[in-house]
């Protein structure tokens with residue numbers, strides 16, 4: 001049975017051999033201890049320097065994450081904004097009715113008007129085309145006016161260029 005020093009690897013016949021002051025003060029043991037200590041502190045230093053790098057890497061990946069989240073949020077906001085821009089084109093029922101009445105007044109009874117002429121009227125300058133289009137289609141649906149193809153840059157429903165009030 002032999003007893004081994006965990007530091008320098010020396011073997012002893014007696015159990016207290018590795019811990020005897022004679023061995024602990026020996027050059028072999030001291031040398032091994034210093035070597036081990038140095039290598040330990042080196043590993044520690046290396047660990048420190050590599051962990052010193054990590055926070056920077058972490059900051060960069062966190063920044064990258066934040067940047068991606070920002071992009072996501074901005075895209076959401078843009079979507080919401082474009083949706084609310086669209087919803088500003090939607091009218092209440094009474095707004096639609098009022099617009100229908102305005103259009104009816106402009107088209108002379110038994111006569112016709114082109115969509116372009118209608119749009120050029122002062123009272124419709126601020127009205128989105130979508131809204132005017134809806135009102136015209138509602139008037140046609142209600143058989144209050146008729147729509148036909150005709151010479152007009154703006155066309156309702158893609159083909160109606162002239163409006164007739166019979």
Ligand SMILES: [Zn+2]
Nearest residue numbers: 005007008029
């Ligand atoms: Zn030893």
